[in-house]
Amino acid sequence: MTTDQQTPLRVALLGGGVVGGSVARQLITQADDLAQRIGRPLELVGIAVRRAGRDRSDLGVDPALFTTDAAELVTRADIVVEVIGGIEPARSLILSAMEHGASVVTANKALLAEDGPTLYAAAADHGVDLYYEGAVAGAIPILRPIRDSLAGDSIRRVIGIVNGTTNFVLDAMDSTGAGFSETVERAQALGYAEADPTADVEGFDAAAKAAILSSLAFHSRVSSADVHREGITEVSARDIAAAREMNCTVKLLAICERVEGPEGQPGISARVHPALIPLTHPLASVREAYNAVFVEADGAGDLMFYGQGAGGDPTASAVLGDIVAVARTRVTGGRGPGESAYADLPVLSIGQAITRYHVSLDVADKPGVLASVATVFATQGVSIETVRQQVVTDDHGDARAMLIIVTHAATDAALSATVTELAGLDTVNEVTSVMRVEGN
Numbered sequence: 001m002t003t004d005q006q007t008p009l010r011v012a013l014l015g016g017g018v019v020g021g022s023v024a025r026q027l028i029t030q031a032d033d034l035a036q037r038i039g040r041p042l043e044l045v046g047i048a049v050r051r052a053g054r055d056r057s058d059l060g061v062d063p064a065l066f067t068t069d070a071a072e073l074v075t076r077a078d079i080v081v082e083v084i085g086g087i088e089p090a091r092s093l094i095l096s097a098m099e100h101g102a103s104v105v106t107a108n109k110a111l112l113a114e115d116g117p118t119l120y121a122a123a124a125d126h127g128v129d130l131y132y133e134g135a136v137a138g139a140i141p142i143l144r145p146i147r148d149s150l151a152g153d154s155i156r157r158v159i160g161i162v163n164g165t166t167n168f169v170l171d172a173m174d175s176t177g178a179g180f181s182e183t184v185e186r187a188q189a190l191g192y193a194e195a196d197p198t199a200d201v202e203g204f205d206a207a208a209k210a211a212i213l214s215s216l217a218f219h220s221r222v223s224s225a226d227v228h229r230e231g232i233t234e235v236s237a238r239d240i241a242a243a244r245e246m247n248c249t250v251k252l253l254a255i256c257e258r259v260e261g262p263e264g265q266p267g268i269s270a271r272v273h274p275a276l277i278p279l280t281h282p283l284a285s286v287r288e289a290y291n292a293v294f295v296e297a298d299g300a301g302d303l304m305f306y307g308q309g310a311g312g313d314p315t316a317s318a319v320l321g322d323i324v325a326v327a328r329t330r331v332t333g334g335r336g337p338g339e340s341a342y343a344d345l346p347v348l349s350i351g352q353a354i355t356r357y358h359v360s361l362d363v364a365d366k367p368g369v370l371a372s373v374a375t376v377f378a379t380q381g382v383s384i385e386t387v388r389q390q391v392v393t394d395d396h397g398d399a400r401a402m403l404i405i406v407t408h409a410a411t412d413a414a415l416s417a418t419v420t421e422l423a424g425l426d427t428v429n430e431v432t433s434v435m436r437v438e439g440n
């Protein structure tokens, strides 16, 4: 190695939590291999933490490297790794790092989905790289495949199970018949769900990931506010049972599609909601806290990416891959591939999304009911694919008639208006379940 090749690239780590701790450990234990792969050694020059003085001996890091002055640390690094999370101070630190000439690696989906364009612009202005593979689906390589490997193809749709906590909860409800609350408690006890699992169960985490996936897949700017979001808190054991009867399962899906608007104009549909998918679909077999992303592209056809979407070591694997990538660019000079938003497609409203619905109705068991229900669908221009009548016994031992209807594809607005009108019919006692159907 020449002297230049021996000069270490300085790495500053912001955050020493679940992901940061694993990154720090591996930067040290894998130092020799990383140096060989990059062509220059990496030197960990500091770890910014919120509180000094805590025992962090398990990380095997020189205690002198810990600092509470993140703002100073980012001014003396070639590569800054941000794994603090949240919007501030993460954003200001990243911008300052770039101003001081550092490339940035982050796993911060919330920040990228809220204000990605500011970060991409700063990276371009300062001629540095911004990589963030850990931000979506943890260890699974999905962002760089979309951005780089599929750059010559045209992506039609990305459907992902991108939140491990909710997949664990829905999977447990499906396999044990348990209710929502008790399953979330189990997920917390097992360490999958956080003490406050709101971002997971209300779909915020998945919506941020959908925004990032949509932006990359469709060369546009999509923020988390553009993504229609429904969480899993309303999914009942009855919905899961209804899915089973249709040979389907319920998953929280992040759906990003290239679509046409009402006048044929191109746009994006980006949404997160629970949906029925057939048991034969590859995403149906994704169990427990695993993630998977299904990509449909014009040339490549169907691609499936599967693996661990959360956790310290899996996410650190993606972060370290990015560190190697930006370090290699430092060695060779120039910048790695960046974002492109040339297509600038608008995001359509959820009402314009084309989906199918599964609707369960508790109805009066008398002549003319089916006709009145069918008339509502016809009036709204929604075509029925299948209808099934079932007699069930309620909690009081009384027999009740249920109508289970699956529609053909229609706009979400028409389907939603249909459900509202059905709920107002005298012959309908209750709309017991409404779920979208995806995946075929």
Ligand SMILES: NC(=O)C1=CN([C@@H]2O[C@H](COP(=O)(O)OP(=O)(O)OC[C@H]3O[C@@H](n4cnc5c(N)ncnc54)[C@H](O)[C@@H]3O)[C@@H](O)[C@H]2O)C=CC1
Binding pocket: 014, 015, 016, 017, 018, 019, 020, 048, 049, 050, 051, 070, 082, 083, 084, 085, 086, 089, 107, 108, 109, 110, 134, 135, 136, 138, 309, 310, 311, 312, 315
């Ligand atoms: N844990 C996971 O499974 C995954 C996490 N991520 C993302 O990785 C990032 C980090 O997540 P975790 O490691 O799980 O969080 P964490 O909460 O375990 O760690 C964050 C660390 O940052 C420190 N911190 C907070 N404010 C700071 C400040 N101003 N200066 C210095 N340090 C500060 C905290 O004390 C904490 O140790 C987040 O953006 C998260 O969304 C992404 C994928 C998976």
Ligand SMILES: N[C@@H](CC=O)C(=O)O
Binding pocket: 137, 138, 162, 163, 164, 165, 166, 192, 200, 205, 309, 310, 311
């Ligand atoms: N809370 C997230 C962690 C990773 O992004 C999840 O459950 O998937």
Ligand code: NA
Binding pocket: 133, 134, 135, 136, 137, 138, 139, 140, 141, 142, 143, 318
């Ligand atoms: Na990833």
